[in-house]
Amino acid sequence: MTVGTLEGATLDGRGVRIRISDAVITAVEPLPGADPHSILLPGLVDCQVNGFAGADVNAADVSEETIVALTEALVAEGVTSFCPTVISAPPDGILRALRVIRSARDKHPLVADRVAGIHVEGPSLSPDDGARGAHPVDALRDPDPTELEHWLAAADGLLRIITLAPERPGSCGYIRTATAAGVRVAVGHTAATPEQIHRAAEAGATLSTHLGNGAHRMLPRHPNYLWAQLADDRLSAGLITDGHHLPADTVTTMIRAKGPGRTFLVSDAAALAHCPPGDYRTPVGGSVTVDPDGALRLTGTNLGAGSGSSLRECLRWALHNTPFAAGRLVDMATAVPAGLVGLSDRGALAVGRRADILVADPDLRPRAVVVAGVRRENGG
Numbered sequence: 001m002t003v004g005t006l007e008g009a010t011l012d013g014r015g016v017r018i019r020i021s022d023a024v025i026t027a028v029e030p031l032p033g034a035d036p037h038s039i040l041l042p043g044l045v046d047c048q049v050n051g052f053a054g055a056d057v058n059a060a061d062v063s064e065e066t067i068v069a070l071t072e073a074l075v076a077e078g079v080t081s082f083c084p085t086v087i088s089a090p091p092d093g094i095l096r097a098l099r100v101i102r103s104a105r106d107k108h109p110l111v112a113d114r115v116a117g118i119h120v121e122g123p124s125l126s127p128d129d130g131a132r133g134a135h136p137v138d139a140l141r142d143p144d145p146t147e148l149e150h151w152l153a154a155a156d157g158l159l160r161i162i163t164l165a166p167e168r169p170g171s172c173g174y175i176r177t178a179t180a181a182g183v184r185v186a187v188g189h190t191a192a193t194p195e196q197i198h199r200a201a202e203a204g205a206t207l208s209t210h211l212g213n214g215a216h217r218m219l220p221r222h223p224n225y226l227w228a229q230l231a232d233d234r235l236s237a238g239l240i241t242d243g244h245h246l247p248a249d250t251v252t253t254m255i256r257a258k259g260p261g262r263t264f265l266v267s268d269a270a271a272l273a274h275c276p277p278g279d280y281r282t283p284v285g286g287s288v289t290v291d292p293d294g295a296l297r298l299t300g301t302n303l304g305a306g307s308g309s310s311l312r313e314c315l316r317w318a319l320h321n322t323p324f325a326a327g328r329l330v331d332m333a334t335a336v337p338a339g340l341v342g343l344s345d346r347g348a349l350a351v352g353r354r355a356d357i358l359v360a361d362p363d364l365r366p367r368a369v370v371v372a373g374v375r376r377e378n379g380g
Contacts, residue, residue: 001375006357007031008038010349011319011326016040020355023373028349038367042334042348043080043356046311047161047238047264047341048119048210050085051271052077057084058283059271062097067104071114073274075376077310078358078366081116081338081346083160085268088122088135091147098154105158113372116341117160120151121209124164124171125189131165133189133214134288134298134305143174152181159183160341163209165190166200179204184341186238187229189214194228201234207340210268211237211254213245213304230254236262236340241318242309244295248321260328264337265314270306272296316364 006018015034019027051057055070067084074082086097101118104111122135124143132140143164151159162178163186164171175185187200188209208229219226229235237258241251245268255263267273270288272280277292279299287299294308307314315333319326338347346354357370369376 003355003370003373003375006040006359006370007034008040008359009034009036011039011041011330016349018349018355018357020370020373023355025349025351025353025355028351037361039360039362039364040349041078041330041358041360042353043346043358043369043371044078044311044315044333045116045337045341045343045347046074046079046082046267046269046333047116047337048085048121048266048268049074049079049082050087050269050306051273052269052310053274054271056271056283057097057101058087058089060093060283062100064100064104064107067101067111067115068108071108071111074310075110075114075369075371076366078312078360078369079310080356080358080369080371081114081343083117083119083341084115085119085121088125088139090139091150093139094120094123095150095154098151098159102154102156102158110371115158116338116343118155118158119161119163120159121163121188124168124174125214126165126167126191128191128216130216130303131189131191131214134303135189142168143170145174145177148174148178148181152183161186161207163188165192166196166205167192171196172199172203175200175203175205187235190225191216192225192228194223194225197225197228198232201232206234206236208235208237210240210245210266212250213240213268230257233262236264236336238264238266240268240307241265241314242267242295242307243317243321244293245304245307251318252322252324255322255324255332260324260332261336263332264340265311265318265329265333266337267309267311267314268307269310270296270308273306273308273310275308312358312364312366319364
């Protein structure tokens with residue numbers, strides 16, 4: 001159903017009336033006495049999604065239907081823009097996933113509107129336990145500009161973020177080549193020295209992938225690569241705020257160190273997110289256990305294997321467990337990531353922005369999602 005007007009309240013309690021025409025917000029007006037139980041937020045923007053609700057970007061049989069199902073499941077959670085994330089794999093596996101995502105975009109309008117770009121996480125990562133995370137060690141390799149050319153051709157303009165470990169040989173030259181092609185480079189899954197972190201930023205890296213995770217279990221107090229990334233203002237940090245990956249004190253400290261404008265929330269959701277508890281076999285991590293509390297772990301360990309939460313749930317956790325104003329946290333899940341991947345047309349309830357809007361109850365449970373001006377009741 002096409003929407004002309006929406007009324008409700010923001011999370012900080014301001015009543016608003018939003019007018020929409022041709023999928024664009026045309027007015028945002030104060031509305032005293034608006035229903036405080038109808039919360040309006042911009043559609044969420046998630047820069048790291050490996051899968052969700054059984055749809056797996058990294059499955060050997062990934063198809064256009066997989067990407068459509070993933071998109072539908074995320075929209076139901078209020079995530080109206082996202083970066084499907086392809087992890088470390090042999091060269092043909094990464095190329096296959098890139099081509100499938102591109103084909104899904106070309107054939108399905110919903111995917112074209114929702115996919116903000118592709119995030120390739122790897123394969124140039126640290127092979128160390130902990131730092132490697134759930135990435136298969138035999139798929140890791142040094143950055144290769146020729147492989148990058150193949151990715152750019154396969155993705156046809158969709159390649160948006162590459163995560164790498166800057167200690168790998170050739171990283172700085174690779175970062176310069178990627179950024180010149182319009183790709184954002186993120187530091188992540190690394191064993192780099194502080195000097196290597198700063199050289200990567202000097203070469204053009206602008207992001208830190210899920211800072212504090214994909215890290216060694218034990219680090220020197222100082223110096224180490226976490227302090228270096230927190231200190232370097234050229235890097236904006238993604239944080240997984242699902243309640244399992246980072247404690248509340250760590251999230252609070254990291255946001256204070258980076259500043260809200262250089263911090264964005266991500267889900268790092270995996271295909272097993274929202275699946276029943278139990279043991280599973282997956283392309284990401286092999287044997288993975290879904291705990292009763294929703295956490296995903298490599299079976300028999302306490303090592304994470306992606307997140308079992310959506311970005312909406314990550315935002316809700318941050319609202320309940322950190323001291324920051326609601327508007328600041330909402331920005332970290334909307335305007336900040338949208339800006340970091342070059343999406344100036346979304347991420348805010350503002351005139352001229354695309355009418356992507358989550359309608360929720362005060363506990364952030366979805367009641368409806370507006371996608372480019374079209375209302376989908378109960379997120380469906």
